[in-house]
Amino acid sequence: xxxxxxxxxxxxxxxxxxxxxxTQFDIAYGQESAEMKTxxxxxxxxxxxxxxxxxREKAISNSLVTAVALMIGDLLQVDSLVDNFPxxxxxxxxxxxxxxxxxxxxxxxxxxKSYRVVVKATVSGKKISKQLSDAGILxxxxxxxxxxxxxxxKNVREPLPIFWWSAEDANFVSVSETGMTERLxxxxxxxxxxxxxxxxxxxxxxxxxKPALTDQxxxxxxxxxxxxxVILASSTASLSTNIMGSDMRSFNGTVTxxxxxxxxxxxxxNFSRTAAAANENDIIGGKEALAKVGGLAxxxxxxxxxxxWQRQAGRPAVVELSIQGTGHLGSYVKFRKALNTISGVxxxxxxxxKPNEATLLVEYKGKAKDLAAALMLQxxxxxxxxxxxxxDNSLQIELVKG
Numbered sequence: 597x598x599x600x601x602x603x604x605x606x607x608x609x610x611x612x613x614x615x616x617x618x619t620q621f622d623i624a625y626g627q628e629s630a631e632m633k634t635x636x637x638x639x640x641x642x643x644x645x646x647x648x649x650x651x652r653e654k655a656i657s658n659s660l661v662t663a664v665a666l667m668i669g670d671l672l673q674v675d676s677l678v679d680n681f682p683x684x685x686x687x688x689x690x691x692x693x694x695x696x697x698x699x700x701x702x703x704x705x706x707x708x709k710s711y712r713v714v715v716k717a718t719v720s721g722k723k724i725s726k727q728l729s730d731a732g733i734l735x736x737x738x739x740x741x742x743x744x745x746x747x748x749x750k751n752v753r754e755p756l757p758i759f760w761w762s763a764e765d766a767n768f769v770s771v772s773e774t775g776m777t778e779r780l781x782x783x784x785x786x787x788x789x790x791x792x793x794x795x796x797x798x799x800x801x802x803x804x805x806k807p808a809l810t811d812q813x814x815x816x817x818x819x820x821x822x823x824x825x826v827i828l829a830s831s832t833a834s835l836s837t838n839i840m841g842s843d844m845r846s847f848n849g850t851v852t853x854x855x856x857x858x859x860x861x862x863x864x865x866n867f868s869r870t871a872a873a874a875n876e877n878d879i880i881g882g883k884e885a886l887a888k889v890g891g892l893a894x895x896x897x898x899x900x901x902x903x904x905w906q907r908q909a910g911r912p913a914v915v916e917l918s919i920q921g922t923g924h925l926g927s928y929v930k931f932r933k934a935l936n937t938i939s940g941v942x943x944x945x946x947x948x949x950k951p952n953e954a955t956l957l958v959e960y961k962g963k964a965k966d967l968a969a970a971l972m973l974q975x976x977x978x979x980x981x982x983x984x985x986x987x988d989n990s991l992q993i994e995l996v997k998g
Contacts (some may be wrong), residue, residue, distance in 0.1 A: 631722045632697065633670070637662040640712045651711040652704065657692075660699060663717035664692045667724055671734060680733045687731055688724065695723050729906050741824030741905050743780060744788040744858075746814055747773040748807045749831040752847065752882035757830075761804050761817070766794040771883050772831035772851055775890020776897055783898035788823045796821070811854070815861035819988055825864065825905070827897065829853035831890070833882030836872065844874045849885030851893040855901055859913060859988050864904045869893045912942045912959040913989065915967055921995035923952035927979040931995060932956075938970045964989055 639659025643651040668688060669677065677684070688695070699717040728734035749770035750757040760768045769791070777787050794801050799820045804813060809828060818826035829851055836846040849871050855864040871889035875881030922928040935941060935958065942959040949955075960967050968986050971993070978997075985992035 631720070632718060633667055633721055634716060634718045635663040635666050636702070636714065636716050637666070638712060638714055640710060643706065643709045643711055648706055648711065651706075652713065655704075655711045655713045656699075656701065656715060659713055659715040660692045660696050660717055661689050663699075663715070663719050664688055664695050664724070667695070667719045667721055668728075671721070671725060671728060676733060680731075683731065683733065687727055695720050695727075731903070740783075740785050740902060742786045742788055742822060743901070744790065744818045744821055744823035744826045745773045745777065745829065746809060746817070746826055747776075747829045747831055749773070749886065751833045751886065752835055752878045757807050757832075759807050760790055761794065761801070762807075763794070763801070763805055767791050770831060770890075771886040772829070772849065772890035772893065775887050775892075776827070776829075776851075776894035779891060779894025779898050780901075783902065785898065785901070788818075788821050790821065793821055811856050811863060812861045815856050815858045818856070818858040823858055825901065826856050826858060827853055828856060829893075831886055833885045835878065835881075839874060843876045845876065845878070845881060847873050847875065847878075847881040847885040849873065849882070849887075849889035851889050853893060853897065855897070855904070857908075864908075865900050867893075867896055867900070869896060912940075912961045913963070915958045915960050915964045916947070916990040917956040917958055917993055918990065919954045919956065919993045919995065921952060921997075922949075922954045924979070924995065924997065927976070927995045927997070928954065930976060930978070931981070934974045934976065935971070938967070938974075940967070940970075964991055967991065 637659045639655040639657070639662065641651045641654035641658060668684065672680075697718045697720055699715050702714045702716055704711070704713040725734060746759070746761065747770045748757045748759045749772055751771075758765050758768050758770070760766060760770075762768075781787060793799075799817065804817055809817070811828070814826045814828045818824075830853075831849070831851045833847055833849045836848045838845050850868065851870075852866075852868045854866040856862065857864060869889055869892045871885060871892055873881055873884035873888055875884055919928070919931070932944065935944060935956075940961040942961060944959075945957040947955040947957050958967065965986050968983050968991055971981060971991075972983065974981075980996045982994040982996055983991055984994065
């Protein structure tokens with residue numbers, strides 16, 4: 597596919613190509629760690645109206661763009677660089693000074709209407725990596741969630757929809773799900789294989805033997821199967837119209853999907869996609885439409901899920917603390933103060949207070965089990981605590997008199 601870039605990108609693209617070429621001859625090079633690299637680069641500019649000072653500043657600016665481009669080239673594959681080049685212009689090159697820690701002009705020369713500088717620039721790979729990750733451009737398996745598909749699918753002429761978590765269709769893999777799964781695997785996601793999942797005794801499958809699951813039910817089921825995100829989707833194929841002058845018929849495939857976090861049942865995003873196919877056979881035509889729309893939906897999923905997941909990655913989780921024994925006010929106050937001192941606790945909000953009982957919502961950078969462990973290490977002196985239950989997002993705590 598031919599890539600068309602806006603005009604303002606050309607000088608930056610030239611700078612990047614120049615940097616790549618210079619690297620071959622050791623004129624531009626990087627040193628130090630991946631977090632901070634130092635590059636020696638060349639920058640050039642044209643002298644307009646005899647304004648040598650402005651040309652010098654422009655040449656230095658161009659050299660810093662080249663240094664940032666080199667760091668990006670170290671972090672991204674060529675395909676990713678080309679596909680995201682317009683976005684990189686705005687995110688990275690237009691804000692180059694954000695990522696350059698310091699620089700020094702090593703030498704410079706003016707000749708005719710050209711001004712060239714050799715600059716030694718130190719670039720922050722950590723800042724660039726974070727920006728690329730937040731934008732969903734830099735993706736790695738370690739930063740992507742484990743995904744479980746919960747797809748209800750109905751093809752043309754099928755009386756009822758089919759779904760894999762039913763007792764009758766435990767090993768069913770839908771046509772549209774296959775298309776979505778392939779796209780997500782290509783993008784580096786880990787997909788939970790649900791074939792044979794109903795044999796797992798830890799799940800009460802009778803609670804899920806229905807096509808329409810709530811977000812909370814989907815999240816709970818996904819968490820039981822070790823997924824970070826569930827894709828709750830409905831896929832249908834329908835007969836559209838006959839194609840004039842032939843036996844071919846047109847079919848529409850539609851996927852409506854919701855991405856849900858399993859730790860909180862929070863809706864991350866939702867979308868709908870439609871695709872068409874043509875065939876003489878209703879069943880085959882319906883499957884072709886479902887396969888086609890599955891691929892489109894998978895592409896949408898891979899792009900949105902990477903961006904939203906990485907955006908939320910640094911956000912603290914909300915852990916609900918149900919506390920018994922708060923009737924002794926002094927113990928409760930000391931518990932609250934100790935809770936505030938624990939590393940990772942960002943905020944505490946009172947959800948509910950009853951006689952001898954309180955419910956707190958704690959914003960915590962970590963998992964509920966980590967918060968429980970940190971609480972158990974606290975020395976409360978005049979009282980103790982018992983933690984009777986730990987789930988993915990809640991703790992049951994009792995304050996016990998010493």
